[in-house]
Amino acid sequence: MSDYTATLNSLASLAQDLKRAALGLNRGSAHVAARFLDEAVTRREEVNVKLVDPYIREIVTKLTNVLGKRDSDKNAEEILMYSTLLQNYVTKRSSR
16 A cells, blocks of 8 residues: 555544544534544544645644644534545545
């Protein structure tokens, strides 16, 4: 598996973890959200930002601040937005 493919897989996993965390926050399940946010931190570290477009690099960098806040509906919306952006990027790049 190439480094680029591994990075896309990590981004896809990160997007899924973010989506699950956002849903957990929205439903008031702090325990579930915390578990997936911890997973998202791990996935974020797996992403080789040198291989992705600049706007994805910026999103991955911004996730550091977002993942630190774990308790508000506004944060859930922001996490869901980043999840969707990452998933769209992976879908677009995987179809090439």
